[in-house]
């Protein structure tokens with residue numbers, strides 16, 4: 357990772373705005389744009405920004421939305437990444453319903469991981485057996501997890517599946533996640549990470565020190581694609597000193 361892969365904004369709001377403008381500009385360049393969304397805190401601000409500032413954008417017609425991970429709960433549950441996106445974005449912008457490809461959180465996790473994996477390979481270009489997203493948006497948890505690849509299941513970074521079943525280490529909540537190889541096959545991966553709570557982990561990952569090798573986020577490096585980290589000043593306060 358190099359410093360020029362970091363786009364640093366003043367705070368979480370400015371980070372979401374900078375990334376939102378970039379996302380919509382990238383989508384405008386393509387005939388179809390397949391993007392995987394994340395859950396977590398920063399995307400909430402992003403979705404509010406897009407709903408307020410891009411409600412009439414032509415890009416919604418050609419954007420196809422997927423998720424990097426989902427909690428295995430019904431789509432009406434407060435924990436559902438899909439529900440958060442629907443409430444904040446899809447209910448407010450003209451995305452065709454057929455362009456929204458959610459992970460069915462109400463289904464059996466193992467069956468759903470297989471079904472979603474095949475859906476992805478039908479929906480987009482496949483290279484070396486892996487679907488190629490135009491962009492995967494990721495968060496990073498305070499423990500260094502990304503999507504739902506947690507430190508205790510770091511082997512999912514090398515999974516031979518497109519999607520896997522994962523378990524949250526504290527709550528035991530079952531998730532379905534993209535596997536590491538699929539994330540790294542994307543044309544572009546963007547981390548959206550804000551707040552001082554993430555500073556220590558970013559510092560360790562960037563300088564390859566401390567526990568960096570146990571953090572799944574350390575190993576997200578697109579094979580043939582671009583990697584960017586959209587962060588705020590608090591998240592990188594000590595990193596480049």
Ligand SMILES: O=C1O[C@H](COP(=O)(O)O)[C@@H](O)[C@H](O)[C@H]1O
Nearest residue numbers: 394395396397398495496497503
């Ligand atoms: O559980 C999850 O957490 C991560 C990070 O979320 P954040 O609130 O710390 O930004 C997120 O990327 C993932 O999609 C979500 O399911």
